Amino acid sequence: MTTPMWRQPKTVWSIAFACVISFMGIGLVDPILKPIADELGAGPSQVSLLFTSYLAVMGVAMLGTGWVSSRVGAKRTLLLGLALIIVGAALAGRQDTVGGIVAFRALWGLGNALFIATALATIVNAASGSVKQAIILYEAALGVGIATGPLLGGWLGGISWRWPFYGVAVLMAIAFIATTTTLPKTPPAAQPTSISAPLRALGHRGLLTVGITALLYNFGFFTLLAFTPFPLAMGAHQIGFIFFGWGLLLAITSVFVAPMVQRRFGTMAGISGALLGFAAILAVMAIATDNKTVLIVGVILAGAFLGVNNTLITETVMKIAPVERGVASAAYSFVRFSGGAIAPWLAGNLGERSIHLPFWVGSAAVVLAVLVLLTARTIISALDEAPGHGAEPVTSRTEAEALTVGDA
Template sequence: MGIGLVDPILRPIAEDLGAGPSEVSLLFTSYLAVMGVAMLGTGWVSSRIGAKRTLLLGLADIIVGAGLAGLQDTVGAIVGFRALWGLGNALFIATALATIVSASRGSVAQAIILYEAALGLGIAAGPLVGGALGGISWRGPFFGVSALMAVALVAVWTTLPEADQRPRPTPLSAPLRALRHRGLLTVGVTALLYNVGFFTLLAFTPFPLALSAEGTGLVFFGWGLFLAVASVWVAPWVQRHVGTYRGMVGALLGFAAVLAVMGVWTEQRAVLVAGVVLAGGLLGVNNTLITETVMKVSPVERGVASAAYSFVRFSGGAVAPWLAGRLGESNAHVPFWVGAAAVVLSVVVLRTGRVFVAAAFAAEDEEAERDARDAPETVARP
């Protein structure tokens, strides 16, 4: 919800503080850059203080960063506290994904669907709350994020049990070493390139959309709702009937096509609204499939794989919001075309690692078949 709360107020912040799109977009750039680099240290921290304490530390950082950002009077100061927010997000996101997968009683796929569904529902609800608070003041959503993270902190503190065993300490170099695995690096670079399109949609679209905070919130509510539905129901169907690799390629090419259409008809508000909502469904499918792939494509621990993957996609994609804002100040069409081109390039990169994706899921299928063959037959009793 914290991600979606801020999106409806990008334009009001620019108008109130006299800033352009490229300056306001630095709220995303500082957040993503710090979060990406900090991902390298999440495994080192969580393996020493435990997953629960790492989650609590991350939430506390977000509470402080978001609250102080809402008290500032310059874009530069807000950007600075968004960086602190990004540090907290890094500690939380990488640890949360690994914790959910480890704690789940079902398969990795089921755990990831749960994770993506929670993200999707939060992203859907966030713009509604952010739009309502932003209609009062652009500072409201920042304080709203602090309040939400305080609730999350209490929830984690009171409901998440401590691990039975202390984890083996992870060296700082583990995520970088993990990227030597060709499959993990390929998926990470794929995500980096598609994030250029993703953050163009998220950080730049509110400017040509030219709606109030409430109106922007409603549009991105539709985006997040479609993302959640696609993550939970559409992505598993696509995986069963089309396959993981083909499903990712189809979702990415569809997203590129949507961005291209938005680039051609940027002045048409109805096209932008439809494009944002439709992109949510395509992103929901891709997010679920690519996250599951990250958890399976390399032999390293899941927490290390998540951190390595997130480092590549977030730190590399940090330039996208600023670039979109800068290009959009000269021509509002160009950011969408650049985003579409980057997403198409992500498909080219993904194709080079097709064999690793296939091998990861083939090994799981063979293991499931072997378990089914080895399982003792049960005899029905009256």
């Protein structure tokens, strides 16, 4: 008998709530990029470093998340990550230079690395039901957080660009308290993870290929996220509402559309189709960058394709390599956030030459991502052909971490 997706242990719901708050922090800053640039006298390429420092540190730190978590336990790792985010966000809001904000965004990125990699593996290992259901829950939390982040950021940013940073600190403090009080104690793993485990995991062709695919489509993703506010040239409230629509559509398609696409067309076709749809939207935005209506519609519609892609590619990562899920998550995130770190800076620099160029480059990178993914089509197709694909329970003692035992 299949366990209903929404019937989960308290551990899963606690982490999912903290994930919502964590992902709110990403979109919360988006509506205030232009206000920061205007008030501090910075250009798009300088302000884009808020994303670059955050993502670069997050990507590199992903390599050490399994090493930390296996030695101090999942709960302490999650709390350490949340504490660093609180400090980084609060101090970023107190800065008077772009350089100061960039520095504390880097600390924020370190905290997010410890939190995100551990949270994904924890939800997958602790959830009742299947891998697919656990990942849909994680992507739902991601979507809700990303959708509400810009809305809150636009509202707070309308008061001052500093307030969204303080808002993140307060929300993360709530998540810290919730995690402290509702998560059971998690002892260190019986066999600690080597710090080199994620790099060794990338020796698996399927995992490396999916990681490079994500690196490339992140060029399009962060062009959309970090650069679009500049040609839109709107206030924080308006930008917040636009990206709220984007995040809302992302959340809906992550939960409801992605599983239907996978059943109907398969994982490989589902990811490829979603990425090609996203690339087409970026191309249209490149052609009509001067038309604000086209940009607004493009941003919102992109959420639908990204939602389908996120769910399918995350499930693929969790299953494609014969390694622990925490290691697979860390290895994949290390590769993909490398693209995320470069993309905002590149988009800002290209945008200072021509407002059309960032979208053209983003679209081309997403198309290239599909071509890279096709080289692993045999490996990915084998996942669909496996008996009970996406339906295997996540209660294996060899895979479950201490959190599963503690929750039981």
